[in-house]
Amino acid sequence: MSIALLLNRARAEEWKVEINRHLPEIKVEIFPEIENYEEVEFALCWKPEADYFTYFPNLKVIQSGGAGIDHLFPNDIPSHLHICRIIDPMLKSDMFEHVLTCVMHSMKKFSTYIEEKENKDWRPLLYKSIGETQVTILGLGEIGGYVAERLVQLGFNVNGWSNSPKNLQGVSSFTGIEGLSAAIEDTDFIVNILPLTDATKGILNCRLFDMCPKETVLVNVGRGEHLVENDLLDAIAEKKIAEAYLDVFHQEPLPQSHPFWDCPSIVITPHVASRTNIGSSVLQVVDNYRSMAEGRPLRNEVSLEKGY
Template sequence: MSFVYKADPVRGREWASLFARHAPDIPFHIWPETGPREEVRYLAAWMPPDDILKTFPNLEILISVGAGIDQFDLSALPEHLPVVRMTEPGIAESMAEYVTMAVLSLHRDLPVYINQQRQKVWREIRVTSAARRKVGVLGLGMLGLAVLQQLRPFGFPLAAWSRSGGQVDGVDTFAGPGMLSAFLARTDILVCLLPLTDATRGILSHDLFAQLPHGAALVNVGRGAHLVEQDLLRALEEGQLSAAVLDVCEAEPLPLDHPFWDHPQILLTPHIASMTRPETAVDVVLDNIRRHAAGEALIGLVDRTRGY
């Protein structure tokens, strides 16, 4: 019974050290090293091998090293193979920090001031109180809940939309396609934390932007494929959107000739909003291995009918 890690090898070495300390009985390998492939029972990966069961014929669990699983082609994975999302708490903590930074930056007009600094312009903008700036979060999973909790002390009126809904203290919640328009109409700063599925691909589009109040702003920390990039540029040019903070893009790294690099209304970061922390990730993975051995439910098990 062995474990293979197929992602960033630097972090893989940290995982290896933690496995040696906490689970010395489980042989640990960093791809492309695998040891005897018929002995591999657990695979943690960003991108699994193309023919996963041919590579690892006795694999029992596939674990994503990130919170999302959209990089996996679920249709190409055997139906009996459990697929597990990474649920370690460091992902939610760092995402909540980043989104708080982004929302406050938009609330206090930081993109405008950065552009003014470049132009050597000294011009103040009247401050709007947080109580008058409505923040809306698309997505009400682990990350969405962490973000809402972090934003609550600032006094923003908070709302969240998800497909299935839910109740959160101090947050107006909207559920299902029929309530999306009402959610957008009350949202000044929109945060996208949706999983990427066929239903959400391209959701950040001209039609959605048109339903936001004029001059609203966007934070995309979901996936680059959520955003129709030309529609964002058009919305910024027309003034329907005032600014955007983007941590994810359709092509990563972003091509050097891409208009996002120099756009005065866009703040851009290189997909760093949240990162898996090896020390807590290994704890979560080892707990799931224990659960699997005991026949208990796995934490973060993907529902293939929903795609997340």
């Protein structure tokens, strides 16, 4: 048996060192430099090429190199394969810190002050305090639920919208289309942390923006495909959305000709909200490899039917 790594080369080298530290007896190879494709039963992947799984006739487990798994489904995955993702406490913490930074930056009008500094314009602005601010989290999974609870602990008023009801302390839980409207009707911020599925693709669209209070702020740290880009530009022009903080995009890096670059109401970050920490995540991968070898249940396995 062997482990194949289908990742960015630099990250793959890091993963190989860490995995071999815990599994010195196991062959760990970086694709496409695989000695025997038939020996591979476990593949650690991040944004692999299409049909990647067809190279390995005896593959059993596909392990995502992060929390996201949508990148593993360019085509239909055979039902006998097990798909797992990483749930890393540091990844959740990093996501919370990024979301909090976006929310506070907007609440305290820093974008305006940065612009006005260029003109040497001294103009104090009104702002909201934490206890006066409503945040709606779309997606209350491992990461979204953590972000929601941490915001509550700081004193924010937090709504959450998800596929099924959640019982999170201090978070008002909503589900369904009617629930989505209720969750955002009085909100100041919408933070998208949904998984990307057929049901959530394009959910950040004109219909949702029309339901928002005037000058809502959007934070998208989910996936670029959640957002209908032209609908956002229209909503900003119509002042339905005051600002957007975008960390994920349909195409990455964002093309230089993209209109988002020229929109002063959009803050762009280059997909840095949270990044899997190899040192703190490697034991999940090692444990899943051992579980596969011993026939035990896998950690953080996802549903092929649901897509999360």
